[in-house]
Amino acid sequence: MIHVDQIYIDGRFVPATGEEEVDIVNPADETVIGRARMASREDARRAIEAAVRAQPDFGRAAVADRVAMLERLQVAMLAHADALRESSILEYGGPATRSQWVANYASQCFGDAARTLSSYVFERPVGVDGVSTLQMRPVGVSGLFAPWNAAAGTIASKLAAAIAAGCATVIKPSELSPWQALVITRAIHDADLPPGVVNVVTGRGADVGAEICTHPDVAKLSFTGSTPTGQLIARAAVDSMKRVSLALTGKSASLLLDDADLRVAIPLALGAAFTNSGQACVAGSRLLVPRARLAEVVEQVRTAVAAMRVGDPRDPATAIGPMVNQAQFDRIQRYIRRGQEQGATLLVGGEGRPEGLTRGWFVRPTVFTDVRNDMDIAREEIFGPVLSILPVDSEEQAIAIANDSRYGLQGYVFSADAARARRVAGRIETGTVLVNRVAPDLLAPFGGVKLSGQGREFGVMGLEAFLEPRTITVG
Numbered sequence: 479m480i481h482v483d484q485i486y487i488d489g490r491f492v493p494a495t496g497e498e499e500v501d502i503v504n505p506a507d508e509t510v511i512g513r514a515r516m517a518s519r520e521d522a523r524r525a526i527e528a529a530v531r532a533q534p535d536f537g538r539a540a541v542a543d544r545v546a547m548l549e550r551l552q553v554a555m556l557a558h559a560d561a562l563r564e565s566s567i568l569e570y571g572g573p574a575t576r577s578q579w580v581a582n583y584a585s586q587c588f589g590d591a592a593r594t595l596s597s598y599v600f601e602r603p604v605g606v607d608g609v610s611t612l613q614m615r616p617v618g619v620s621g622l623f624a625p626w627n628a629a630a631g632t633i634a635s636k637l638a639a640a641i642a643a644g645c646a647t648v649i650k651p652s653e654l655s656p657w658q659a660l661v662i663t664r665a666i667h668d669a670d671l672p673p674g675v676v677n678v679v680t681g682r683g684a685d686v687g688a689e690i691c692t693h694p695d696v697a698k699l700s701f702t703g704s705t706p707t708g709q710l711i712a713r714a715a716v717d718s719m720k721r722v723s724l725a726l727t728g729k730s731a732s733l734l735l736d737d738a739d740l741r742v743a744i745p746l747a748l749g750a751a752f753t754n755s756g757q758a759c760v761a762g763s764r765l766l767v768p769r770a771r772l773a774e775v776v777e778q779v780r781t782a783v784a785a786m787r788v789g790d791p792r793d794p795a796t797a798i799g800p801m802v803n804q805a806q807f808d809r810i811q812r813y814i815r816r817g818q819e820q821g822a823t824l825l826v827g828g829e830g831r832p833e834g835l836t837r838g839w840f841v842r843p844t845v846f847t848d849v850r851n852d853m854d855i856a857r858e859e860i861f862g863p864v865l866s867i868l869p870v871d872s873e874e875q876a877i878a879i880a881n882d883s884r885y886g887l888q889g890y891v892f893s894a895d896a897a898r899a900r901r902v903a904g905r906i907e908t909g910t911v912l913v914n915r916v917a918p919d920l921l922a923p924f925g926g927v928k929l930s931g932q933g934r935e936f937g938v939m940g941l942e943a944f945l946e947p948r949t950i951t952v953g
């Protein structure tokens with residue numbers, strides 16, 4: 479049994495003092511594998527106080543010192559990569575190959591941030607005839623919020639940017655990922671940062687999260703999670719005028735142009751749709767297909783999805799692991815039902831568990847055809863392995879449908895003509911558009927438009943999200 483009863487404040491592991499204990503359940507077989515004690519509101523306050531004490535010295539730390547800290551974090555994360563992969567597999571059923579990628583990525587974030595920081599110019603002339611100087615300064619104590627579906631990656635990328643900027647932090651991992659949070663915290667501890675620079679309080683949003691969002695000494699919130707929670711956070715933050723970055727819900731479209739080589743494009747589009755078992759903010763869950771090519775696309779998708787291995791997330795051949803918990807399982811069943819009720823055609827998959835799997839929160843990878851963009855399955859984030867195929871009659875219509883969404887996180891364009899694909903990409907209203915690839919560029923800005931969020935992470939813009947400009951103008 480795993481016992482998670484410690485949080486991390488002021489450079490030390492200390493007992494969490496919340497009253498609530500939650501089970502850690504292996505979603506692949508529904509067995510209880512551990513218990514975690516939640517942090518309390520008081521724990522959050524103590525964590526914030528530790529960060530407040532650390533901020534003045536840390537904010538003045540030399541760039542070379544911060545680079546060295548980031549490099550130590552990179553090494554420490556790598557040393558814990560196996561444990562990180564294991565905790566992802568066991569705690570939320572992350573497929574092994576994805577869990578390994580995330581474990582490595584957690585380390586890479588710190589290396590990337592060290593390089594970005596090394597070449598960043600914190601002070602530069604601005605304005606008329608150089609009378610003004612722009613100074614980019616740490617924004618101050620920052621609250622970092624992570625969702626359960628991307629615990630390690632989110633914590634690492636936010637923390638890397640905050641450390642690069644010189645901001646002390648209070649990290650609030652999801653109550654659904656206490657074990658992953660503990661593994662990451664151990665790595666952070668091994669990096670030997672000054673006490674109070676990083677604090678980790680795993681607990682509920684309603685108390686621990688709310689305390690961080692409203693505490694007057696927290697200057698910045700960087701949140702990744704769902705749009706409704708992001709909206710709550712932004713409202714709570716405004717009274718003390720905290721700076722807020724929000725990375726939220728997505729409902730991304732993949733545009734298959736009529737010249738696409740299907741042997742290349744379909745595996746990529748399916749990769750976009752089913753990554754992380756479909757529990758991904760960037761899931762390309764709407765596939766827009768030219769009507770003239772619909773029949774061949776449908777046939778290839780049917781064959782590929784029917785062949786997807788669902789099951790033990792530890793098996794590298796597994797494409798789709800279990801959903802994180804029963805609530806997530808039930809949610810996906812509801813959407814599969816609603817898709818049929820609203821008139822979409824079930825191509826493959828459907829309700830219930832895959833054959834042969836009687837335990838665990840496994841769902842059947844599901845594809846609908848004849849989907850209209852006004853159906854719930856095309857408008858709402860399902861957060862599971864459910865793909866909607868929408869036929870389109872022209873490139874213009876594909877662009878219009880892609881943009882007819884309240885969300886705008888990521889888009890995908892697949893075409894044999896790179897220049898044409900770029901032109902189309904330039905008309906997609908999302909923060910990122912990937913052309914003929916599904917792997918992100920981890921040094922390029924990432925974030926959403928519309929209800930998918932505000933602000934950008936990664937690279938220079940990610941660093942600047944933790945900086946506050948000050949102008950000095952001399953007469």
Ligand code: NAD
Binds near residue numbers: 653705758759760
């Ligand atoms: P969630 O919004 O339920 O929770 C996210 C975090 O917010 C958790 O740590 C949670 O405890 C905390 N929280 C909840 N209520 C709070 C409150 N009132 N005050 C402060 N904190 C509170 O999201 P989730 O279910 O953990 O994650 C899934 C969602 O996250 C999906 O919608 C997905 O698209 C989104 N997501 C977005 C990105 C992105 O980069 N845009 C990445 C991953 C996940």
